[in-house]
Amino acid sequence: MFTTKTFIKKTRIGHFLKHVREHYIRDDISCGFKSCEKCQPVESFLSPDHHNKCSLFNYNHYIILDTNVILDQLDVLEEAPIGNVIILHTVLTEVKHRSLPIYKKLFTLIENPSKHYYIFTNDHHKDTYIEQLDGELVNDYNDRCIRKACSWYMEHLPNEKFILLTEDADNRNIANEEGITACSIFPYVKHMNDNAVLEDKLSRKEIYLDKDAKDLFPPHLNNVELLTGIKEGTLYQGTFRASRDNFLEGYVSVEALEDQVLVQGRAGLNRAVDGDVVVVELFDKSDWISPSEIILEDEGGVEDVKDIEQKEKELKETATKKKGEIKPTGKVVGIIRRKWRQYCGILQGGLEGVYQLFVPADRSIPKIRIETRQAEFLKTQKLIVTIDSWPRYSRYPHGHFVRALGKIGDQTTENEVILLEHDVPHSQFSEEVLSCLPKLPWIITDDDVQKRVDLRDLDICSVDPPGCTDIDDALHCREVGDHLEVGVHIADVSHFIRPGTALDLEAQSRGTTVYLVNNRIDMVPDLLSSNLCSLRGGEERFAFSCIWEIDKNANILNTRFHKSIIKSKVAMTYEEAQMTIDDKSKNDNIAKSLRYLNMLAKILKKRRLENGALVLASPEVKIMMDSETMEPLDIEVKKMFQTMSMVEEFMLLANISVAEKILQDFPECACLRRHPVPPSSNFDPLIKAGRHLGLEIKIDSGKDLAKSLDDAVKPDNPYLNTMLRILATRCMLQAVYFASGTLQKEDYFHYGLAVPLYTHFTSPIRRYADIIVHRLLAVSCGADATYAVLLDKSKTNEICQNLNYRNRMAQYAGRASIAFNTHLFFKGKLQDEQGYILYVRKNALQVLIPRYGLESTLYLARKGESSNIFEYNEEDQTQRAKDVVLHAFDPVKVRLSLNSDNIQHEKFVLQLVSPFIEGFSVPPIEEMDTSCEPTNDSGKKRKSTGDEKKNKNKKSPKNKN
Structure with missing residues (x-):
């Protein structure tokens, strides 16, 4: 049956509109x-x-639960x-409206x-069912619906x-008056059996330590x-990003401003957490300063105010107004939307009682104050903690324990944390997902052949890194008359x-x-x-x-583009393909194809670079693993082959060709990829570095930058x-997906490729x-609907925004x-390695060690000292x-060792060997005597572990072999 309600509304010109709502x-x-x-x-x-x-x-x-x-x-x-637990549909609907992630987790339960x-x-x-009263607030109406359902259950059974269970005191009081037993979740959990774990997990939105607590x-x-x-333009909204080098510094990206807004100190950051959408107030231009050149780490305890005051003093003493490096400066005055999530980390040692300090693995996140009755156990574990609130009298945000992941240092636990x-x-693919996969044995039918171009007779091969099992692409090249036919063949996943x-x-x-060391988290099931x-x-x-x-x-x-059937003649590694090209005695069709492809790729690359495409660099390392113990045996920078560039050129060319085709046919909804031009201020560190070397780095265009880098x-x-x-590379913005319209x-x-149009195919x-691009192209070719x-x-x-986020996180x-x-x-090693100074800071040098692709800090003084x-x-x-x-x-x-004093944030300690x-400086390892012990990052001697003593004069596996 239906219930109806009629609403009469008078319009401005005197007419009446009648709305009738029906409810089933x-x-x-x-x-x-x-x-x-x-x-x-x-x-x-x-x-x-x-x-x-x-x-x-x-x-x-x-x-029976209420929404909150x-x-x-x-x-x-x-x-x-x-x-x-009985979940009322009224509550379920409100949860979905207020938080989709919690709604999804609730449905899992x-x-x-x-x-x-x-x-x-x-x-x-x-x-x-009850009708909403005229003028009744939605919250009051929902509370009334919940109480009505409770009363019905009591009468029905x-x-x-x-x-x-409700946290609304007024709703509790009314419920009790109506004969409904109602309770807050806090006393309910406190009086449950074995409540220690449950109490730790309670979210405490408001915690009052002391009525007289001083605002920080x-x-x-x-x-x-x-x-x-x-609205009036006196304040600006943007996203806050915390510095990883200085816990008292951060930036706010404001769309309306060309430069990020620099915020410093307690008052400047004002309880913003990385990722929060905040509102900032800009200072007068005369008060704008340059970003700090010192590295500051938070080493304070739960409410150690003296430590933060000392750090703020250091920051103020080093604040500068260097010409050309002054940034818009301001302070956070409010939070529009919190980006709080669940954080992995460990408890900080040395604290007693129920209040403990949690140290997140992510250095850009502040420590979190939690309440726990199982601290002794949790100190041995990697944990997940979430933030509940950040009162202005507390140095740290308050949160609660969610769950333990496993023992600290366990490799499986650490991978889970990452x-x-x-x-x-x-998570494992669900049965619903797996049910969509084709059944084995899978065979190509005559009907499939009819719908596709048969290319099985072509000499096609793939060229990939060693051990690659998810082979996306293959290539061929053959002479056709006076010209060449080149094909890029991509797996038809769609x-x-x-x-x-x-x-x-x-x-x-x-x-x-997502590719991790010795592990791969597939986007699609392994069968595909x-x-x-x-x-x-x-x-x-x-x-x-x-x-x-x-x-x-x-x-x-x-x-031309078409769906096809292929049969790759061979799957080669980059090194195997390079050897085939270089071996003049090989003249089979695959060798000829590879040589033609390599020749064309060189021409294509030269042309790209002449158009202003950038050749950037980032140290890519390869970790050799022991196949039995899964321990790292050696680390080396990946070896480069010409064949890598060869494959890259044709993948770029295919992506450009496909982008042109899908934009032509779908001008409003093509999925494309752009690389925004970086703001000129992003290049300040690069220009400054060049200037100190007597080099001029021009940034007027990508072509100017490319030429400047070539000449440097x-x-x-x-x-x-x-x-x-x-x-x-570090001056660049992120390349992103977007919808053309x-x-x-x-x-x-x-910008990086210097092309007007690009996509991923x-x-x-x-x-x-x-x-998505394959589906668009299939429609263009008439191969799909x-x-x-x-x-x-x-x-x-909307899909592109998720892909940009997932790509960045991967x-x-x-x-x-x-x-x-x-x-x-x-761990336990001491090694002397060649390095190069990347940045000169006021209290440190940042050094790049090419052999391992490592960048680490060499402090020039003990902490707290000049x-x-x-x-x-x-x-x-x-x-x-x-x-x-x-x-x-x-x-x-530099002398390279690992300091494990802080298990959560193990870090490399560098000591200068030369120049002496x-x-x-410290003497080279070969000149060390037994009195030379490894030091911690403050320069003090620390006790060697058994492994360190064992490895003191032992070379890495690579040197040994």
Whole structure:
């Protein structure tokens, strides 16, 4: 049946509009109790065998929750002692409206039979539906709906007991007056059996330590003041990013301003956490300063105010207004939206009682104050903690314990931390997803051959890194008359992943495959990534081919695209392909194909560079692992081959050709990739570094920058050019995906490649963007049908935003995995290595060690002390010690060791070996005697571990062999 409500509204011109709303009411909705004889039987996980044990109530009972308990206390609700929970549809709808991530987590609980949850559709039940009163607030109406459902359950099942858990004191009082037993979750959990773990997981939005507590931070402006200031242009909204080198410094990216806004000190940061959307107030230009050149780490205790005051004093003493480096400076005055999430880390040692300090693995996140009754156990574990609040009287935000991941130092635990900390989806593929996969044995049918271009007779080969199993691409080149035919053949993943299926939605959510050391988190199940879609040698596979007719000067005469069937003749590594090209005795079709491809690639690359494409650099390292123990054996910078560049050139060319085609056919919804032009201020460190070397770095255009980098060569420092390119890489903005209809055409430009149009087509096994592009191209070629979402530019742009985020997190996770395994390799080792100074700081040198792709800090003084050996020249950016002057890019030899005093943030300790400076440098390892012990980062001797003594004069495996 229906219930109706009529609304009459008078218009400005005197007419009346009548709105009639209908609401569907049912009489067949079950209470969910199997023992109930009044309701129709339905599937329900509610169980008489589960008992909620709380000493406040000396009887077994069922729990009904209000919205805020779910939003704030889901970590508690996930625990096993709490079950037999009734979720009202009114509450479920409000949770979905207020937090989609919590809604999804809640549904995981509801679908778990062991948790005994049941959804009761109270807002459509004939006995529990109530109408909203005129003028009644939504919150009050929802509370009334919840109480009505509680009363109905009590009347419907008089032999069962029900407890309403609500954090709203007014709602509790009214419920109790109406005869409903209501309770706050805090006393409920406190009186449960074995409550220590549950109490730790309680979210405490407000904690009052002391009514007379002194404010450490300024109060935030209220929402009205913030919005008014933004509207009037006196305040600016942006995203806060914390410095990883200085815990008292950060930046706010404001769309309306060309430069980021620098914020410093307690008052400047004002409780902003990395990723928060904040509001800043700019200082007068006369008060703008330069970013700090000192490195500051937070070493304080729970409420150690003296430490932070001392650090702020250091910061103020070093504040400068260097010409050309002054940044817009301001302070955070309010928070629009928190970006708080769950953080991985460990407890800081040395604290007693229920209050403990949690140290996040992410250095850009402040320490978090938590309350726990199991500190002794948790100090041995890697933990997950979340932030609940940050009162202005507390030095640190307050949070609560979520769960333990495993023992500190365990390799499996550390890999889990890397994935969680970088928000990498890594759970097993669900049965629903796996059900979308083709059944084995999979064969190519005659019908498949009819629908595709058969290229199985072509001499096609793939060229990839060693050990690669997810082979996306293959190539061929052959003579056709006076010209060459070149084909790039890409795995046809979109054939197996159909739009809107569970498999498609999972791949879309994951966005990209994540590569860790000795591990890979696939975007799609292994059956596709390493088997049916992988273009393995000697096996027939579906492909999407981009084929050009090219003359021998690499000019494209014709381009065509089609779905195909191929049979790669061989899967080669880069080194094998290079050896085939170089071996003049080999003249088979594959060797000829590779030589033609290599010849054309050189011409294409030369042409790209002449157009202004950048050749940047970042140290890429390869970690050799022991196949049995999975311990790192050696670390080396990846070896480069010409064949890498050869493959890259044709992948770039295919991506450009496909971008042109899909934009032509889908001008509003093509999925493209752009690389924004960096703001000129981003290049300040590069220009300054060049100036100190007597080099002029021009940045007027990408072509000018490319030429400046090509010309920046000094015979006495062969690594100089590489370091400048590394610095240039750090000046760049992130390349991003976007939907064509959301930007002007001039914004499509890819700065790094110097091309007006670009997309990703060549790696659909590991990138979801490429799957979208394949679907667009398939429609263009008439090989597949379109669908609504594909043509929706706003939906495409929404997908692109997720892909940009997932891509960024995957990069960070990969780097973190390399860093962790590098630390494992260096445990207990002392090594002298060649390095180069990248930056000269006021209290330190940042040194790059090319052999390991490492960048680390060499401190020039003990912590809390100023150096009496070095003299810093701010103008020249140099450090002088007697007759030795250290500049950026100078070669140095450093002693490298790992300091594990802080298990959470193990770090490399550098000591200067050469140039030798009396009273500061250390002798080379071969000259060390037994009195020379490794030191910690403050320069003090520390006790050698057994491994260090064992390895003191032992070379790395690479040197040994």
